[in-house]
Amino acid sequence: MLSMKNISKVFKTDLVETHALRDFNLEVNEGEFVAVTGPSGSGKTTFLNIAGLLEGFTHGDYFLDGINVSNLSDNKSAAVRNEKIGFIFQGFNLIPDLNLAENIEVPLRYRGFSAKERKRRVEQALEQVGLGARMKHLPTQLSGGQQQRVAIARALAGEPRFLLADEPTGNLDSLMARQVMELLENINQSGTTIIMVTHDPELARRAQRNIQIVDGQVCDFTMYQPNAARSASHSSVDKLVANAQG
Amino acid sequence: MLHIKPILSSLLRSKSGPLLLLLQMILSVAIVANASFIIAERLNLMARESGIVESEVFDFSIYHFDKSTDLVAQDKRDLELLRAIPGVIDVAPTSMAPLSGGGWSSNFTLGPEERAKSTPNTGMYMSDEHFINSLGLKLVEGRNFYPQEITTELLEDGGKMIVTKAFVDKVWPNESALGKSVYMGTQHYVVIGVVERLQTAWVDNSNLEFSSVLSVNYPADYKRYLVRAKPSDIARLKGVIPELLHKEYPSRVVEDFTTIAERRIEAYRDHELMATVLTMMVVLLLLITSLGVTGMVMFNIQRRTKQIGTRRALGAKKRDIISYFLVENYLLCLLGGGIGVLLAIQLGQQLMSLYSLPMLEIIYPLLTVVGLFAVTTLAVYLPARKAAKISPATATRSV
Amino acid sequence: MFFYYLDLAWRSIKKTPMLSALMIMAISIGIGITITTLNIYKMMSTNPAGEKSGKLFAVQLWSQGPDAWDRFDPQITYQDGFNLLKSDIPRLQTPMFRTGGAVQTEDPAFLPVLQSRVRVTNNDFFPMFGLEFQYGQAWDDSVDQDARYEVVLTDELNKTLFAGKNSVGKTIYFNAKPYQVVGVLKPWAPSPNYYDLNNGAFGNVDTLFVPYSLAPIEEYGSWGNTNGWNYESINNYAQRLTSEKHWTQFWVQLDTPEQVAEYRQWVGQYIEQQKKLGRFGSPKADVQLSDVDQWLAINKVVPEDNKVLVGLSVLFLIVCLVNMLGLLLSKFLRRAPEIGVRRAIGASQGQIFAQHMVEVSLMGLFGGLLGLAWAWGSLMLLTKKFDLESSLTHLDTSMWLIAPMIAILAAVVAGIYPAWRVCTTNPSVYLKSQ
Known part of the structure; x- marks a missing residue:
């Protein structure tokens, strides 16, 4: 599904060379739910941007869905992002001037879907996140959790091969965080691969697989027993998130 | 891919900014349309041909202040002298200089009786058989004067006359003018020739094209002469002529050497001034409007950096971002242009009712809107290209 | 703060x-x-008349016959100007027109200069329009009755002819006739030159002033506009003076609204009297008095x-x-x-x-x-x-x-x-x- 081989990313200024990623290797299989953790400055965000084709890298190869996406043109990578990847951002990144339906439509329009098809998908996606009745609302009229669900709907509407989630619950309180997390798990169960970047080890533990990045390299990974992990960790996650929110 | 609906709803939801730009566009279209209409009108006026070989002709005046001068004999001698100067193609006496703003005009009647139908007010040149050649006029019908037809005063039984085609078309449409008579009181003049074109002295008069040349070379203490020469000789002749004429007879002032080209500049000075100031206005207005558009786009790009990054992350190509800004401003153009056209027509009507301006032609507001689109494209494209360079990774950056 | x-x-x-x-x-x-x-x-x-603006009036007469011009002409006939002078209501009044000619001095080496802005007027012109003298003064009232060859120069022409020195008493030749200089004006350039707007409102300032009483004698040609509403055969200057051609301007100074009303009435009576003589044939025959502001507006100076x-x-x-x-x-x-x-x-x-x-x-x-x-x-x-x-x-x-x-x-x-x-x-x- 996703395969990164010896990927390096170097930021150069006149004075210093910073290695954001060094010989980074990662394989993600179809249908996995992978959590990526690591301390601040470890290269999490760089990994996320590279995985999402939001920025390029210096060395290495990156295969997505069997295609080498290492050196795609700007237009081609835009198309890959549009068709294969669904993004969920920490800050939701909903467009404030557009209502929910219009927000969800944004990637569909870039894909060139017909109005009818767009309508079908928007409705379906909103239904999926449980906000079917609020199509005409503006983002500011919703709570944070609802906004994130809209963002998830936007990511789902294009029926992507995998979802890239960047601290999806970072701006949410515990109750909402749990709802969003459950939603992601449901999505994963219906077959969508998910890669979630988070700084929260408790949250990460709910994923099937954990990857820790330290100094731009994969440090270790742990495989959890999917079902057992999920049921066992509910309460502890809540506690942790609640603590984090203070 | 023009995503009009979401752009429109986004526009509708944002406050005051686009509204102000819209207002600016509306006013600009109204002003630019009317200004460019006036400019075009003035340029058309200035483009009218006088019928004269303007680059080769100049005129000057002789003022005889000694009352004892035999004006008829002196005029005859002067003409002979002038025509003999090397470099001079031809010389004619005249009662007025074309395009000069001063001279003779009259409403002729078409019969001797007082109540007879009269012609439009017509410029009156009084000259001799050298007039046509001196100005380089084109005779299209009939003939020139014969030397023996030239008189030195306005005779009771009149004389011969050459008129312009415009005059003929107005007074005797679809008829030959040759042999027709016009009257001034009881004097009558018989038309013997028609020239294609000859303007009068008054460029702002609607009867500018109605000229007549009478076969009279009357004596006067203040008299004007038309000289035709090669353009390269004119400067020299301006020095030679006064010297020669003073040597011939000193009690006079020879002055006011003016080429027809100079008379044209002088005659149309106010129009050219108007056109220049208005052109300045149009250019600056378009500049200001485009700067306004650019400023607004720049502001919006800054405000929407995150949004643009998100769009890019969600699969927008660079050209999608550029076209987003273009479409957004085109929508404003369309609306602003539409209302602007209406306002332009209103303004045109106001100007028409207050001042003697003709009615605004609808093509001018329409062309202005086209111009607005062109200027907007440029004004949006440059900053929008910068917007397209915003990295999609902006989307993952927290605040 | x-x-x-x-x-x-x-x-x-x-x-x-x-x-x-x-x-x-x-x-x-x-x-x-x-x-x-x-x-x-x-x-x-700009109204260059300043505070006198409301007291100076241009006089226009509807002397044309029926079916002629449908407006007041800016000028009046010579004979009407001559007759209007008989009123004693205005404190100051003058007919005037523009002429031109060659000016020479007694110095034979001085080449004649053509002056195209020469004003033929009465001596009331100077106080009416606020002209001030640097040397001498206007010609005497008696000159306006019994013509004498006297002139007033502007500062500008005095500079040309006499290098700006006091030239009062000197002789100049205008169209080869000798005239005595009686006054030289201080620099003066009204803009617009409102008292005669016929040939452009700007940049045409008079340089020489000659008595109106000399017009029939010297037969000064009009270098301004001459407008006629009917055909008249004019072969000499006497015919021009008695013709119906409009070619002179007429200004009066009326200091109070009562004077304006009185003067208007007086001109009205004059028109009635002329009608009996067969002139002023239009039913619209009337007088129009315009102060300087109105005059500038009528003449579309802007x-x-x-x-x-x-x-x-x-x-x-x-x-x-x-x-x-x-x-x-x-x-x-x-x-x-x-x-x-x-x-x-x-x-x-x-x-x-x-x-x-x-x-x-x-x-x-x-x-x-x-x-x-x-x-x-x-x-x-x-x-x-x-x-x-x-x-x-x-x-x-x-x-x-x-x-x-x-x-x-x-x-x-x-x-x-x-x-x-x-x-x-x-x-x-x-x-x-x-």
Whole structure:
């Protein structure tokens, strides 16, 4: 599904060379739910941007869905992002001037879907996140959790091969965080691969697989027993998130 | 891919900014349309041909202040002298200089009786058989004067006359003018020739094209002469002529050497001034409007950096971002242009009712809107290209 | 506090140099265009008669027959001018017309100069129109009754003929006839030259004045306009004097409204009397008295083009304002977080508002000054390109005050809404999002 081989990313200024990623290797299989953790400055965000084709890298190869996406043109990578990847951002990144339906439509329009098809998908996606009745609302009229669900709907509407989630619950309180997390798990169960970047080890533990990045390299990974992990960790996650929110 | 609906709803939801730009566009279209209409009108006026070989002709005046001068004999001698100067193609006496703003005009009647139908007010040149050649006029019908037809005063039984085609078309449409008579009181003049074109002295008069040349070379203490020469000789002749004429007879002032080209500049000075100031206005207005558009786009790009990054992350190509800004401003153009056209027509009507301006032609507001689109494209494209360079990774950056 | 605001304003302008430059540019261009057209307009619409404006009246007579001109001609006939002089109601009155001719001095080496602006008039002309003498005085009243060959020179012609020295008592030759100089005027150039607008209102100033009483003797030709409404055969000067041709101007000075009414009545009686003699054949026969303001309006001294230009340039200025308003709104709203901090620290809405007003006024001032420079430049260019009268394109001193005032006012008008928007926004909104 996703395969990164010896990927390096170097930021150069006149004075210093910073290695954001060094010989980074990662394989993600179809249908996995992978959590990526690591301390601040470890290269999490760089990994996320590279995985999402939001920025390029210096060395290495990156295969997505069997295609080498290492050196795609700007237009081609835009198309890959549009068709294969669904993004969920920490800050939701909903467009404030557009209502929910219009927000969800944004990637569909870039894909060139017909109005009818767009309508079908928007409705379906909103239904999926449980906000079917609020199509005409503006983002500011919703709570944070609802906004994130809209963002998830936007990511789902294009029926992507995998979802890239960047601290999806970072701006949410515990109750909402749990709802969003459950939603992601449901999505994963219906077959969508998910890669979630988070700084929260408790949250990460709910994923099937954990990857820790330290100094731009994969440090270790742990495989959890999917079902057992999920049921066992509910309460502890809540506690942790609640603590984090203070 | 023009995503009009979401752009429109986004526009509708944002406050005051686009509204102000819209207002600016509306006013600009109204002003630019009317200004460019006036400019075009003035340029058309200035483009009218006088019928004269303007680059080769100049005129000057002789003022005889000694009352004892035999004006008829002196005029005859002067003409002979002038025509003999090397470099001079031809010389004619005249009662007025074309395009000069001063001279003779009259409403002729078409019969001797007082109540007879009269012609439009017509410029009156009084000259001799050298007039046509001196100005380089084109005779299209009939003939020139014969030397023996030239008189030195306005005779009771009149004389011969050459008129312009415009005059003929107005007074005797679809008829030959040759042999027709016009009257001034009881004097009558018989038309013997028609020239294609000859303007009068008054460029702002609607009867500018109605000229007549009478076969009279009357004596006067203040008299004007038309000289035709090669353009390269004119400067020299301006020095030679006064010297020669003073040597011939000193009690006079020879002055006011003016080429027809100079008379044209002088005659149309106010129009050219108007056109220049208005052109300045149009250019600056378009500049200001485009700067306004650019400023607004720049502001919006800054405000929407995150949004643009998100769009890019969600699969927008660079050209999608550029076209987003273009479409957004085109929508404003369309609306602003539409209302602007209406306002332009209103303004045109106001100007028409207050001042003697003709009615605004609808093509001018329409062309202005086209111009607005062109200027907007440029004004949006440059900053929008910068917007397209915003990295999609902006989307993952927290605040 | 004002200086603190001024300091803040200056910093703010410097902080966004492009945007500030854009705004100052916009307003300066608007001001530049407006001042340019306004200046020409103002110069053209000046009433040079000053306080006498309401007392000097141009007399027009509807002496034409029926079916002739459908308006008062700006001039009257010689015979009417002659007859009107018999009224003793006006304190001062004079007929006049323009002539021209060659002027020589007694110095044989001096080549004759052609003077095309010579005024034939009575000596009332000088006090009526406020001409002052540097040497000598006007010819005596008796000259207006019994013609003598006496002239008044302008300062300009005196410089040409006598190098500016006192020439009173000297002889000049006008059309080869000797005249005695009795007076030399101080420099004088009314703009527009309102007493005779027939041949252009600007830049044509008379240089020589000769007694009206000499006209029938010397047979001065009219170098102004001659208008006729019927065909008359005129073969000599005597016929011209008794003809129905309109070619002289007539001005009276009437000091009170009673005098105006009285004079109007007197002319009315004159018209009735002339009707009996077979003249003034139209049922509309009447007199029209116009003071200088009315006279300038009737003669359309300010060309329509100029009014159109002023109108369009005011609209232009409005566009510049709207432009500035939009940019200010962007700029101020972008600065809202900073304002949020100020508000949180304790600045009142009024203080924030004042701060922004000082800023826009400062920009207005800059725009106004730059606009003046534009106007000055464009007037220079226009003068040069179109060879205009410098009296029309000289930047009027009042503009030095008017331009910055319009600019600041305009900037303040444009700034009120954006400043209001900023100072009424809830500060917490911005503090939180930071």
